[in-house]
Amino acid sequence: MRDVARLAGVSTSTVSAVINNKGIVGPELTSKVKAAIEALGFAPHIGARGLRLGRTNVIGLILPDITNPFFVQVMRGIEDEAIKNGYSLMVCNSNLRSSLEMKHLEVLNQQRVGGLLVAPADSYAARDLLVRNCAPVVFIMNVPMKMKVNCVVVNDFEASYEATHYLIGLGHRRIAFIGGRLIFSASVERVEGYRKAMQESALPLCEELEFTPGEDIGNALHVCLKLLRSTAPPTAIFCLNNRLLLGVLRALRELRIACPEQVSVMGFDDLDWAQVFDPSITVIAEPSYETGQKSVQLLLDCIESSEGSAEVEPREVVLKCSLCIRESTARVVASIEA
Amino acid sequence: MRDVARLAGVSTSTVSAVINNKGIVGPELTSKVKAAIEALGFAPHIGARGLRLGRTNVIGLILPDITNPFFVQVMRGIEDEAIKNGYSLMVCNSNLRSSLEMKHLEVLNQQRVGGLLVAPADSYAARDLLVRNCAPVVFIMNVPMKMKVNCVVVNDFEASYEATHYLIGLGHRRIAFIGGRLIFSASVERVEGYRKAMQESALPLCEELEFTPGEDIGNALHVCLKLLRSTAPPTAIFCLNNRLLLGVLRALRELRIACPEQVSVMGFDDLDWAQVFDPSITVIAEPSYETGQKSVQLLLDCIESSEGSAEVEPREVVLKCSLCIRESTARVVASIEA
């Protein structure tokens, strides 16, 4: 920067003013400075700026499972919105391990990120994420249990409730819910929606919630095989997410069970392959990209207001899911329902 | 840091030495300093350290399409290897646009990342990525055309050649290659492998390479519908990647064409759903996670050696793909081959 100043015959503060478009530098000097910048291939050192300013234009993002295409969609929304606002993204993947998550948090804290976007790996452990962390945090999808925090979520409960109702409306009575251990608040909402719908119709719950997440496809496959081989197998299966859905579909395939003729299947997350499968899969589509966008917007709001003085009340943004009815769900036939 | 020093009754340099495990501070002082750090919740300011040291422990990663699960796998390998070595990751998605890629590059340059990992959106434009960029660069999967650069790639040519041979060995003669415009060097390798195998067996080429990438599923669907409706449809279809594969599968579904009875299908990338589909899909599996790991290792090597003096010869790491034979490819039946 000194070199630029020297070449342009001005001082560093003038160069700084030009770079930041302060609009207080005369036009001829401005162009002279710009020419010098160009000539020297000068690029401002953002880290140094951050040091001086006491804040950085970096957002930290902690995702529980980057392998899950759902979170990738969220991430796309986050990135697009971030760069639109001049922010860069530091991405961390916790692989569903809270301990690693804490590690990541520490690093991001040391990097002095301007704000933090977190989809916790465990909603019960998530409150710990807030201790001793200076930057504003916005939670995505999963929120710490029983806490009011800044977050962007979807209406999991309602969506699940309505989806279950839809299956009931098709005449299904034995509807299984494949879920895995409920360590995400979103998962809790989803199973609660299912429960409420089932109980309102006085139908028996059939929940598979014991296995631990991480090896979702294999777990769902295993659980589902057992379920389908039982004496009174479900006529409909409702999956917590796209991973479990794949496991269930695989189970049907292995047992050569026809879908939807023998068993209806549906789940959360609308991924590309859901339309390509034969039959195409009925799903609940979350606005994942939009979730990412909104979370950045909320975070930037938080960052700005935290520059000010007053503590603001945490805000919760709730986005709506939509039900995509396809071929994998059908009216139950009498002979099976027997 | 001054506060920590004061509380521990030492000077800042002692604190610094403790933080960086210089091993030159006495044990009792060390523990006193650590206690002070703990008490104050002090976290070293990495940005300031970077400023002082003239280098940062951040790796910049530019991916062409984060939506593609293949690159996500690569990214996982990168992240794991990066944090193992004390580096953080700054991730950028170019959405297959070279212009955006350049923008990202500029930002990462301003952030003074220690090194850069790039899977270019366009192998022809990629040479521009090297201009005026101070940090070492390692290319992933796609390399700038006709240039010797540091890179980690897979043996696309051989894998494609062998896969085509496998199809020929099953008795197929009309084998279509669905590829899209060849802007990735990896794509070029793949089509060349196909060509060589076909020409060696004196079979006619049938390549679909005209459409532009980005809307892969739709494009492949469209192209494939046309192909399958033609007077002499292929008996086998070979896809450049997982996205095109989905499009092809969708086309088969729409036309109610049986796979593998009427048409054999295979492609690159081994994703979760490939085994769940009915039939399960024969694919070429790239070592994606390992690609990520190796690229970080190579980059760190480059960073270290660039600290030294001599320019080192660019290194090319080539990893091997493996052919996963499943149900979607079968021996051609005489009646169809007619």
Added chain:
DNA sequence: GTGAAAGCGCTAACAG
């Protein structure tokens, strides 16, 4: 409008 100078938090000489 523009330049000189201080200081953000840290590390590395160097002096003790």
Added chain:
DNA sequence: CTGTTAGCGCTTTCAC
């Protein structure tokens, strides 16, 4: 072994 000090590249008062 430990403390003092200079300076990394930038922004920002404050004089001019």
